[in-house]
Amino acid sequence: MPSASATDFVMYSRAYKTAVSAPPLLWVALFLLLPYALMFAHSFWLVQDGVLVRHWNLSNYQRLFANPLYVEVFLRTVRIAASVTLCSLLLGYPLAYYLSFHSGARKHFLYQFVIVPLWVSYLVRGYAWKTILGSDGVLNGFLQYFHLTHEPVGFFLYSPFAVVLMLTHIYTPFVFLPIYASLEHIPRPLIEASQDLGASPRSTFFRVILPLSMPGLLAGATFAFVLSLGDFLAPLLVGGSSGTMIANIVQTLFGAVYDWPLGAAISVCILLITLSLLFLTERFEKRWSFK
Amino acid sequence: MSSPSIPEAASTAAEAPLLELRAVAKRFGARQVLKNISLDIASGEFLTLLGESGSGKTTLLRLIAGFEQLTSGEIRMSGERIDTLPPHKRRVNTVFQNYALFPHLNVGENVAYGLRVQGAPKNEIPGRVAEALGMVKMTEFAGARPSRLSGGQQQRVALARALVNRPQLLLLDEPLSALDANLRKEMQAELKALQRETGIAFLFVTHDQEEAMALSDRIALLRDGSLEQAASPREIYAHPATAYAASFIGQTNVLRGEVRRGIVTCGVLRWPVDDADGEALFSVRPETIRLSADGKRQTHEVKFRGSVRRQIFSGASELLEVDCGDGQLLRVRLAPCGPLTGEHDFVFSIADAIRVGD
Amino acid sequence: MSRKSPTRRSPLLAIYAVLVFAFIYLPIVVLILYSFNRDGVGGFPPRHFTLDWYSQLFADGSIWDSVLNSLLVAFGAVALSLVLGLLAALGLDRATFPGKTLFRRLVLLPLILPGIITGLSLLMFAVFAGMQLSLLTVFLGHGTALISVATTELFAGLHKIDRAQEEASLDLGATPWQTFWRITLPNLKLPLIAAGLLIFTLSMDEIAVTFFLIGRDNTLPLEIWSRLRRGMTPEINAVSTLIFAVSVALIIIWYRIRMRSMGSDAQQLLERP
Numbered sequence: 001m002p003s004a005s006a007t008d009f010v011m012y013s014r015a016y017k018t019a020v021s022a023p024p025l026l027w028v029a030l031f032l033l034l035p036y037a038l039m040f041a042h043s044f045w046l047v048q049d050g051v052l053v054r055h056w057n058l059s060n061y062q063r064l065f066a067n068p069l070y071v072e073v074f075l076r077t078v079r080i081a082a083s084v085t086l087c088s089l090l091l092g093y094p095l096a097y098y099l100s101f102h103s104g105a106r107k108h109f110l111y112q113f114v115i116v117p118l119w120v121s122y123l124v125r126g127y128a129w130k131t132i133l134g135s136d137g138v139l140n141g142f143l144q145y146f147h148l149t150h151e152p153v154g155f156f157l158y159s160p161f162a163v164v165l166m167l168t169h170i171y172t173p174f175v176f177l178p179i180y181a182s183l184e185h186i187p188r189p190l191i192e193a194s195q196d197l198g199a200s201p202r203s204t205f206f207r208v209i210l211p212l213s214m215p216g217l218l219a220g221a222t223f224a225f226v227l228s229l230g231d232f233l234a235p236l237l238v239g240g241s242s243g244t245m246i247a248n249i250v251q252t253l254f255g256a257v258y259d260w261p262l263g264a265a266i267s268v269c270i271l272l273i274t275l276s277l278l279f280l281t282e283r284f285e286k287r288w289s290f291k
Numbered sequence: 292m293s294s295p296s297i298p299e300a301a302s303t304a305a306e307a308p309l310l311e312l313r314a315v316a317k318r319f320g321a322r323q324v325l326k327n328i329s330l331d332i333a334s335g336e337f338l339t340l341l342g343e344s345g346s347g348k349t350t351l352l353r354l355i356a357g358f359e360q361l362t363s364g365e366i367r368m369s370g371e372r373i374d375t376l377p378p379h380k381r382r383v384n385t386v387f388q389n390y391a392l393f394p395h396l397n398v399g400e401n402v403a404y405g406l407r408v409q410g411a412p413k414n415e416i417p418g419r420v421a422e423a424l425g426m427v428k429m430t431e432f433a434g435a436r437p438s439r440l441s442g443g444q445q446q447r448v449a450l451a452r453a454l455v456n457r458p459q460l461l462l463l464d465e466p467l468s469a470l471d472a473n474l475r476k477e478m479q480a481e482l483k484a485l486q487r488e489t490g491i492a493f494l495f496v497t498h499d500q501e502e503a504m505a506l507s508d509r510i511a512l513l514r515d516g517s518l519e520q521a522a523s524p525r526e527i528y529a530h531p532a533t534a535y536a537a538s539f540i541g542q543t544n545v546l547r548g549e550v551r552r553g554i555v556t557c558g559v560l561r562w563p564v565d566d567a568d569g570e571a572l573f574s575v576r577p578e579t580i581r582l583s584a585d586g587k588r589q590t591h592e593v594k595f596r597g598s599v600r601r602q603i604f605s606g607a608s609e610l611l612e613v614d615c616g617d618g619q620l621l622r623v624r625l626a627p628c629g630p631l632t633g634e635h636d637f638v639f640s641i642a643d644a645i646r647v648g649d
Numbered sequence: 650m651s652r653k654s655p656t657r658r659s660p661l662l663a664i665y666a667v668l669v670f671a672f673i674y675l676p677i678v679v680l681i682l683y684s685f686n687r688d689g690v691g692g693f694p695p696r697h698f699t700l701d702w703y704s705q706l707f708a709d710g711s712i713w714d715s716v717l718n719s720l721l722v723a724f725g726a727v728a729l730s731l732v733l734g735l736l737a738a739l740g741l742d743r744a745t746f747p748g749k750t751l752f753r754r755l756v757l758l759p760l761i762l763p764g765i766i767t768g769l770s771l772l773m774f775a776v777f778a779g780m781q782l783s784l785l786t787v788f789l790g791h792g793t794a795l796i797s798v799a800t801t802e803l804f805a806g807l808h809k810i811d812r813a814q815e816e817a818s819l820d821l822g823a824t825p826w827q828t829f830w831r832i833t834l835p836n837l838k839l840p841l842i843a844a845g846l847l848i849f850t851l852s853m854d855e856i857a858v859t860f861f862l863i864g865r866d867n868t869l870p871l872e873i874w875s876r877l878r879r880g881m882t883p884e885i886n887a888v889s890t891l892i893f894a895v896s897v898a899l900i901i902i903w904y905r906i907r908m909r910s911m912g913s914d915a916q917q918l919l920e921r922p
Contacts, residue, residue, distance in 0.1 A: 018740075018744050020740050021744050021746060023732075023733060024800075025737075025752060028737075028755050028793075032756075032758065034774060036770050038770060038773040039769060039770040091669045091672065092669075094669070095666050097662070098666040099666070102663065112901060116896075116900050116901065117674065117677065119854075120893050121889070121892050121893070121896060123874065124680070124893055127885060128676035128677055128679060131680065131683065138679050169672065169676065173673065223761060227763055229763065230763020230764070231763060231765075233857065237877070250769070254772070260773070264769070267765070271762070356816075357819070357820075378816070379823055379824055383820075384821065387813045388813075389811070391811060391814045393832060395835045395836065395838075408821065408823035
């Protein structure tokens with residue numbers, strides 16, 4: 001049993017360590033936990049005659065699920081997010097694979113090339129697509145110049161297609177990063193062992209490389225899906241009326257249509273979906289991690 | 292079951308010990324890593340903590356340095372309790388296993404660090420740094436970055452950094468284990484010389500018993516968190532307290548036998564002893580057994596006959612494994628004698644059969 | 650560890666990789682090209698080279714006002730995020746306290762949540778606290794959201810520090826406070842700079858959270874946004890190109906710094922016996 005003075009020593013270092021965590025803890029509690037809690041609370045309140053009434057009820061959620069328009073937009077959003085995730089994976093995974101296994105000495109140089117657009121303004125990239133896809137845009141001009149079409153193609157811009165295209169462009173590097181990291185972590189002797197035991201490259205990929213890269217793949221996919229799900233800027237830039245997503249509805253509810261509680265309810269739903277996906281992938285990752 | 296020998300004070304028994312460990316114990320969760328260690332270290336002594344990995348020797352070192360806290364017991368330095376003090380208040384310095392040199396400071400700044408943070412007079416610092424670097428023969432590297440030095444060089448800098456503070460006790464956590472064999476022997480000699488020169492007490496941790504025997508004034512053998520024996524190398528070698536101590540330090544034959552009416556019987560071997568009836572363990576060092584040319588034995592000797600199963604020549608000596616016919620394989624170390632075949636007679640003195648605890 | 654790839658070289662894969670690279674860079678290349686086009690945006694191919702749009706840009710006062718606003722917010726966000734992020738990283742790396750897991754998840758949540766959620770919840774908080782929407786609320790939003798970036802980068806940096814160094818410092822007589830200033834912090838120099846650069850860039854480009862917290866003074870992205878609503882002008886191409894150029898420079902610097910901070914570790918490891 002430690003004596004009194006030994007306990008002083010314990011407190012000396014433990015108190016010091018804990019005090020260090022206090023400021024960020026407080027900040028996070030005040031500016032993250034509290035706001036989320038407020039949003040949660042708002043979803044149970046009402047707006048009557050343009051005034052917020054703090055009357056606890058479930059009517060927002062009921063309206064949400066009963067309204068066919070909201071349901072349709074929500075389903076469209078999920079479809080878009082899923083498409084974005086799929087396309088990003090189809091683009092990002094082979095790129096990561098190429099860089100990790102086939103690029104040799106140029107690996108670091110090429111890696112910089114991939115991450116640079118990652119951090120360059122979302123707005124800039126979205127705007128670029130806008131200029132390309134419009135009826136007077138670069139793509140149509142290109143097609144007409146080479147006589148591939150005679151009239152501007154309409155659906156390029158202001159459609160779900162445009163939203164998927166733009167978001168895939170944004171999130172492919174996001175998806176690339178964790179996949180590349182987990183591919184790099186695969187010890188090369190494992191691959192050599194697989195080949196030594198008679199597996200073809202294709203077989204080695206499906207039996208060794210793919211399973212071991214699952215954590216990165218899941219992380220990237222979750223990221224792309226969740227962020228696409230809650231995106232409201234892409235629809236505003238290139239989505240038009242047919243490309244509206246659920247976050248746009250939230251935005252108008254907080255804007256012109258003054259119905260914060262309903263908007264909060266939808267936000268809470270998005271939040272819950274995000275958290276459950278994170279939880280699921282974490283569980284999945286534990287099962288798949290072969291440490 | 293005999294108890295381990297009582298920890299002795301060093302040769303200067305009249306002086307008070309520099310460091311006293313009293314009933315020191317340490318538990319990590321459910322695991323009792325150190326059990327009731329009591330040990331003294333005298334000023335100017337070179338004491339080695341010897342043991343296998345998991346024996347608790349590094350933990351004990353860290354307790355003395357202050358990076359871990361005792362579960363129970365006391366540590367006193369010059370009579371005053373230090374186990375309640377944080378590490379930066381103890382007059383003890385450590386040489387870390389991986390040197391832990393500060394990469395963003397050059398060699399000179401590394402060595403000066405302790406002096407700076409403790410507020411030594413500014414004009415004194417360069418002189419003391421130069422002195423310390425001179426002691427370890429690294430004077431010309433004062434401006435170099437640690438990342439540019441070899442392992443051996445980094446280790447010297449780590450030593451200088453610790454010694455410049457003139458601690459009363461220097462803790463060394465397996466400092467030579469990362470070096471290759473030749474460099475190791477060289478550094479062993481230098482460390483010993485350094486210790487003599489500075490007169491600082493060294494507490495040296497290692498798992499290498501040869502190293503321990505070569506360097507130490509005393510060895511403290513740890514086993515599973517307990518102190519097995521603490522004595523000078525010659526003492527431990529000649530009079531190991533237990534079979535473990537006998538086997539760990541040097542090589543030995545451990546003979547298990549039964550004492551009945553003044554005679555102990557270990558398989559085919561028998562000799563008279565002064566012990567009470569019951570089970571007994573004896574340690575017989577391989578080099579104390581010799582070939583009997585004429586097959587006769589003297590009264591103070593034990594004789595046995597056996598066939599040589601294996602013979603390993605190692606230049607200065609040969610190690611034989613001899614089958615005595617009772618299932619025992621005894622190891623015998625002889626001067627080079629050429630290949631031996633068939634059965635031979637061997638003898639050893641009864642005095643060389645040391646009774647050991649379990 | 651540069652070994653030749655054990656798998657067969659695949660030309661198909663290389664072509665595919667090139668195509669993906671092209672996809673990633675195409676829109677930006679188009680953007681840059683057309684910022685020099687006299688006929689503005691659209692049509693193909695770009696015919697007349699001009700710098701008019703750039704000179705128009707430089708004369709545009711309100712754009713530069715918004716740049717100044719963005720800079721103010723960005724520097725503030727960097728300061729706030731780095732300080733709180735460093736403390737959070739230290740706490741997560743070394744301390745144990747109840748609710749630590751919740752804290753960790755909470756700190757990292759803004760990274761993965763869509764910006765609209767963080768933005769709206771902070772808006773509700775601002776209203777609740779009776780705050781006027783202004784650059785201050787934008788600053789609070791950026792700072793809070795970007796703590797996660799700082800924490801992640803600094804936690805990785807802390808992890809790389811050999812704990813024995815801090816023990817050695819204590820052993821040599823330095824107090825924990827001295828150890829922090831002389832040993833821990835210098836070892837974090839590169840991760841701190843890297844994190845700072847990243848946070849600066851992210852703050853300058855931030856739209857989603859800013860959208861809901863903006864008052865009368867616009868930041869650069871929102872200034873561009875409001876102009877976009879009114880109609881597209883090639884001037885926007887010009888400013889976008891400039892933003893791209895600056896961002897690229899910053900990101901490459903950030904990456905190099907990061908490589909150096911990890912590289913020096915690698916070098917240390919190589920030199921150990």
